[in-house]
Amino acid sequence: MSETSTRCGFVALVGAPNVGKSTLLNRLVGGKVSIVTPKVQTTRTRIRGIAIVDTCQLVFVDTPGIFSPKQRLDRAMVDAAWSAAGDADATVLMVDAAKKLRGGTHEIIERLRKFDAPLLVALNKIDQTPRPHLLSLAAELSERSGVQDIFMISAANGDGVEDLRTHLASAMPTGVWHYPEDQLSDLPMRLTAAEISREQAFLQLHQELPYALTVETDQWQPFKDGSVRVEQTLYVQRDSQKAIVLGKGGRTIKRIRSSAQEQLADMLGQPVHLFINVKVRENWMDDPTRYREWGLRFDA
Ligand SMILES: Nc1nc2c(ncn2[C@@H]2O[C@H](COP(=O)(O)OP(=O)(O)OP(=O)(O)O)[C@@H](O)[C@H]2O)c(=O)[nH]1
Ligand SMILES: [Mg+2]
Known part of the structure; x- marks a missing residue:
């Protein structure tokens, strides 16, 4: 055209x-x-x-x-x-x-x-x-x-x-299309995967916790059998928050992980092995690295 x-x-x-x-x-x-x-x-x-x-x-x-x-x-x-x-x-x-x-x-x-x-x-x-x-x-x-x-x-x-x-x-101006016809989103898969885990964390945790955490995808490793291994870190700000995210006997994080894994597998149409590591990083909100990948301005 x-x-x-x-x-x-x-x-x-x-x-x-x-x-x-x-x-x-x-x-x-x-x-x-x-x-x-x-x-x-x-x-x-x-x-x-x-x-x-x-x-x-x-x-x-x-x-x-x-x-x-x-x-x-x-x-x-x-x-x-x-x-x-x-x-x-x-x-x-x-x-x-x-x-x-x-x-x-x-x-x-x-x-x-x-x-x-x-x-x-x-x-x-x-x-x-x-x-x-x-x-x-x-x-x-x-x-x-x-x-x-x-x-x-x-x-x-x-x-x-x-x-x-x-x-x-x-109301749109004339011009060439920016994306291929069948594309739905331009968010890289590793960021989408992090969002899906964050969504589950938001749904399954309460009070201030959803706002004290962030999720990042560290590893994305496809295998020959068509499955993919996804490793993520969920950062919180305090030990007490980590304890709640893990839950008794690790029950809470297990639930978050398995719902996120299911969603991601659905979205990708392939089996997913999801691993979520929970870490305390008191100052993650003041670390520029946490903003860069998401296209947020650190000094806004
Ligand atoms: N009944 C009803 N609920 C809606 C409708 N649209 C969204 N919701 C609900 O409103 C809540 C917030 O929806 P979101 O789409 O996350 O809202 P948002 O504006 O993106 O929120 P933020 O990202 O937090 O700014 C969810 O529980 C939705 O299911 C609607 O048309 N009708
Ligand atoms: Mg929204």
């Missing part, structure tokens, strides 16, 4: 933590690319997912939730969200319609407006939202912030998502 007959562009998905950005990314591309949990601040960096609508290739960029950052990692996460919006050809601000409009939403809209790209608002979780509340939210957004393109969607069941996707495709 010649350059002028195709279109290609980047769409940033931004919003507060837990509004459903990663769920929407997966829905838009039709496969699991970004991890999803019921906990806030699950996504820690930009995760790209790719979809095709007719002659248009859309590169959706899932981002960490925007919140008031306290520590270095929080700052790097929020910075990644804003920079994705700054680079985008269109931005979708997602709002959890099942809740009251969060303080700061209008300020975020104002700041997003300063970028040239068109801004759309997606009111998500309409499957959980009474109609009158949905309409009053839409009215408040259009009256106070002058937002015109408001979509009502459920990322979870797909309602309204196709409409949004088609609308976004029509």
Whole structure:
């Protein structure tokens, strides 16, 4: 196809933590690319997912939730969200319609407006939202912030998502496709594998623990029999956290490991031997190495 007959562009998905950005990314591309949990601040960096609508290739960029950052990692996460919006050809601000409009939403809209790209608002979780509340939210957004393109969607069941996707495709600039036609994501497999283990850790651990840990893939060794050996380190900040992650007789880490292994094998379509080593590294959040691989700015 010649350059002028195709279109290609980047769409940033931004919003507060837990509004459903990663769920929407997966829905838009039709496969699991970004991890999803019921906990806030699950996504820690930009995760790209790719979809095709007719002659248009859309590169959706899932981002960490925007919140008031306290520590270095929080700052790097929020910075990644804003920079994705700054680079985008269109931005979708997602709002959890099942809740009251969060303080700061209008300020975020104002700041997003300063970028040239068109801004759309997606009111998500309409499957959980009474109609009158949905309409009053839409009215408040259009009256106070002058937002015109408001979509009502459920990322979870797909309602309204196709409409949004088609609308976004029509807003993309002409240009050559950035990725091969069948590609769903550009995250290297070792990072995807680390995310899958982190997702299980988020699901199976509670309170401050999910936020005190990170996972990295150290070794990726394919075997002739078609299986792959994956070695990972799960870093925590304190001995007491390590004890909880391991659990009595190693039960907790065993559960995390076996669910992650199953998911990874499913995703790869090949047998996986997953090993997770739990290490205490008090200052992992202040180590630049932990940021580089994930494309996060250490000094954000
Ligand atoms: N009922 C309902 N739940 C949803 C919908 N979309 C997402 N969720 C749920 O909301 C929770 C958060 O979803 P995520 O996709 O992880 O949200 P996020 O915005 O990526 O969150 P962070 O990465 O933490 O910023 C999960 O439990 C999802 O299953 C929806 O349309 N309806
Ligand atoms: Mg997310």
